[in-house]
Amino acid sequence: MPRLEVAARDTRQKRAIRAVLERAERPLSPEEILAAAQRSSAGLGTATVYRTVKSLVEESWLAAVELPGRPTHYERAGKSHHHHFACDACARVYEIEGCTVTPSLPRGFRVRDHEVTLYGICRACSTAKRASR
Amino acid sequence: MPRLEVAARDTRQKRAIRAVLERAERPLSPEEILAAAQRSSAGLGTATVYRTVKSLVEESWLAAVELPGRPTHYERAGKSHHHHFACDACARVYEIEGCTVTPSLPRGFRVRDHEVTLYGICRACSTAKRASR
DNA sequence: GTCGTTGCAAAGCGTTTGCAGCCTA
DNA sequence: TAGGCTGCAAACGCTTTGCAACGAC
Secondary structure: OOOOOOOOOOOHHHHHHHHHHHHOOOOEOHHHHHHHHHOOOOOOOHHHHHHHHHHHHHOOOEEEEOOOOOOOEEEEOOOOOOEEEEEOOOOOEEEEOOOOOOOOOOOOOEEEEEEEEEEEEOHHHHHHHHHOO | OOOOOOOOOOOHHHHHHHHHHHHOOOOEOHHHHHHHHHOOOOOOOHHHHHHHHHHHHHOOOEEEEOOOOOOOEEEEOOOOOOEEEEEOOOOOEEEEOOOOOOOOOOOOOEEEEEEEEEEEEOHHHHHHHHHHO
């Protein structure tokens, strides 16, 4: 039996969350989304961020960026193939262009997807460190 | 002032955990380590596995394998450079050979390390699926 | 006997869920 | 007004920590 389309309501909280992600220049963690969205929607709660983000991923408006050792980050879906850089110092995650992975696999293994994560120090942090000396 | 070397005791639990990891052919999760080590050390607790694994990582006997969306796995340290394959069906993690990543980064970013994770179906699972039809 | 180690249970931490009240359509 | 949405707090799953008993040396 086909599930009927259910009306999705347009609320202040959802608008705030979408706006934050729309403007983001890098993938954001739920905590970053919450902090940014609270500026335009005071009182916004954690649960709402998680619930909204989850539904945005389901409708393919957002893409989940899972990073080893860090909470899942989120970025706008539909970008061209790319990978990520996670800064050891500030924990921010950046998008990086280009993908040159061509792994050879044992027989019988079938690849569905791949993730490449680079770790290091981002530009902002390496500049800050230099300046503080 | 140099910290004096503290005697590390050789216990049944630690021996069991090390033995499991020594014999493992792929990175194991804490849960897998616990289950396997309990066979030779009944009553072994979770906390002991985490504590032991942590100290083995500190002394570079073990390497942590962090995987997006899964608990950290552990493998013997000192292996040659390689990456990992995570099976969507059985959640097991495998080691894969060869690394062909040569990312180009924006100016000012410095890379310390990188991780490549492939997702898909492992050989055992694709064989099992075929057999069950 | 000393003191590092262990198991248990409680605490953490990020994420999810139950629920009563709220607010969009 | 209906019922999807929200904030709060409790519940989760995995990992860490506090603590008294244990056992290696």
